[in-house]
Amino acid sequence: QKEVEQNSGPLSVPEGAIASLNCTYSDRGSQSFFWYRQYSGKSPELIMFIYSNGDKEDGRFTAQLNKASQYVSLLIRDSQPSDSATYLCAGIKAAGNKLTFGGGTRVLVKP
Amino acid sequence: DAGVIQSPRHEVTEMGQEVTLRCKPISGHNSLFWYRQTMMRGLELLIYFNNNVPIDDSGMPEDRFSAKMPNASFSTLKIQPSEPRDSAVYFCASSLNSGYNEQFFGPGTRLTVL
Numbered sequence: 001q002k003e004v005e006q007n008s009g010p011l012s013v014p015e016g017a018i019a020s021l022n023c024t025y026s027d028r029g030s031q032s033f034f035w036y037r038q039y040s041g042k043s044p045e046l047i048m049f050i051y052s053n054g055d056k057e058d059g060r061f062t063a064q065l066n067k068a069s070q071y072v073s074l075l076i077r078d079s080q081p082s083d084s085a086t087y088l089c090a091g092i093k094a095a096g097n098k099l100t101f102g103g104g105t106r107v108l109v110k111p
Numbered sequence: 112d113a114g115v116i117q118s119p120r121h122e123v124t125e126m127g128q129e130v131t132l133r134c135k136p137i138s139g140h141n142s143l144f145w146y147r148q149t150m151m152r153g154l155e156l157l158i159y160f161n162n163n164v165p166i167d168d169s170g171m172p173e174d175r176f177s178a179k180m181p182n183a184s185f186s187t188l189k190i191q192p193s194e195p196r197d198s199a200v201y202f203c204a205s206s207l208n209s210g211y212n213e214q215f216f217g218p219g220t221r222l223t224v225l
Binding site: 032034042043044045046049088092097098099100101102103104 | 142144153154155156159161166167202206208212213214215216217218219
């Protein structure tokens with residue numbers, strides 16, 4: 001079992017809809033979580049991070065963390081074609097700064 | 112700031128040759144990470160440095176891989192001898208050793224070993 005698991009997709013959503021991405025992790029020592037977006041042929045870039053249980057909103061993005069159930073999610077509201085990319089979930093333990101990445105979910109937003 | 116700089120951007124070499132990838136982290140960042148990305152295995156951490164000291168090299172696949180960070184502004188990842196299965200995109204990332212440890216990625220080096 002990989003430490004961080006994501007559905008590889010593709011997740012196809014119509015423009016304007018909500019895209020919901022999920023990530024589960026196996027190491028309860030993981031404290032903070034990051035969502036990176038990676039366009040094809042480009043490097044990953046950080047969208048959001050979350051370290052407390054509950055929701056965190058930033059513009060059209062909302063990250064949700066549930067440590068009891070060991071899952072993290074990312075919601076993209078009002079999805080745009082420019083949101084089409086691979087979204088990588090990553091976890092980090094409080095004691096160090098080594099990120100463990102999931103395999104990524106490819107999202108396709110169709111006009 | 113120019114961001115993380117990597118060179119070369121593309122490298123094509125023949126099996127058995129030595130390959131050296133280079134990285135310049137963002138000025139002031141004290142953590143540096145080398146990743147490899149392939150379709151099959153995703154994004155894998157190879158090694159990371161804090162304050163120029165290697166902290167965790169458990170991701171380095173085998174002795175053919177080595178990494179150095181002689182100073183705060185430069186790091187190299189060397190593969191000797193290279194093999195076709197080393198073909199991948201190699202990313203360098205840096206971060207300030209802060210509470211949430213956001214990592215900034217370079218543009219990557221696409222390595223093809225024939």
